Amino acid sequence: MVSAAPTSTVRPDQKRFIRQEAAKLFARQGYHATGVEDISRAVGLGRGALYHHIGSKEQLLFEISRLGLDELFEDTEGVLADPELDAAGRLRAMSRVLMNNLYDNLAALTVYFREVDLMSPKYRRLLVRQRAGYEAIWRGVIADGVAAGEFAPVDPVIVKGMLGMHNYAYLWIRQNGRLSPDELADVFCTVLLDGLRGHRPRD
The missing domain is CATH 1.10.357.10 (Tetracycline Repressor, domain 2)
Known part of the structure; x- marks a missing residue:
């Protein structure tokens, strides 16, 4: 069974919010152990909307850094x-x-x-x-x-x-x-x- 995509929520600074939430996940679980789906759930965005904001997982790692x-x-x-x-x-x-x-x-x-x-x-x-x-x-x-x-x-x-x-x-x-x-x-x-x-x- 495929789970429904998270509901998108508009935030004043969506990109910064994504970076901050992904940073918590990477710090807790490690970069390789954190999947895009984990980030998607944490920020309440579907994969397509998430990639629109982050470009790629490596680019997200750079921006977090x-x-x-x-x-x-x-x-x-x-x-x-x-x-x-x-x-x-x-x-x-x-x-x-x-x-x-x-x-x-x-x-x-x-x-x-x-x-x-x-x-x-x-x-x-x-x-x-x-x-x-x-x-x-x-x-x-x-x-x-x-x-x-x-x-x-x-x-x-x-x-x-x-x-x-x-x-x-x-x-x-x-x-x-x-x-x-x-x-x-x-x-x-x-x-x-x-x-x-x-x-x-x-x-």
Whole structure:
């Protein structure tokens, strides 16, 4: 017996809704274990209408992996444009932006980190280029801090470690956890800024 197609429901931003619901499925079940029929049921659309919005399952994976990226860059640019912030202040604000972005897009980031290697080179290159651009912003702020005498000189590889500390929180961060995203960012930055300023632990 063939089940009836789900009833279509019009939403203000249907594509974003589909991405968000598919992200939850991919994060919970894995990309390969999630079929188009699973997505169709979750969003209340028939297969034809669903494909109209997503193009292909791989394109949907790519778009899920980009969820929150535009907001991340926009909010980070807002931090950089604040003339009241020194390099340390910018890093702390950028850390908060990043942790809140991860928190708000946890399913999508889980999918990105876990499934990025499943994408074709075309999509993977685009994502790697965007992530590299974001990393370059952090390198620039640290370089500004070194030039201003705020920070001790450090190997540029430190930026990968700093971002890794934030990004891989996707493995353990929880909704309504003990610490808010802002509080987590501040904990991270207390350690990071002490290191950048050349502080040594007390005996």
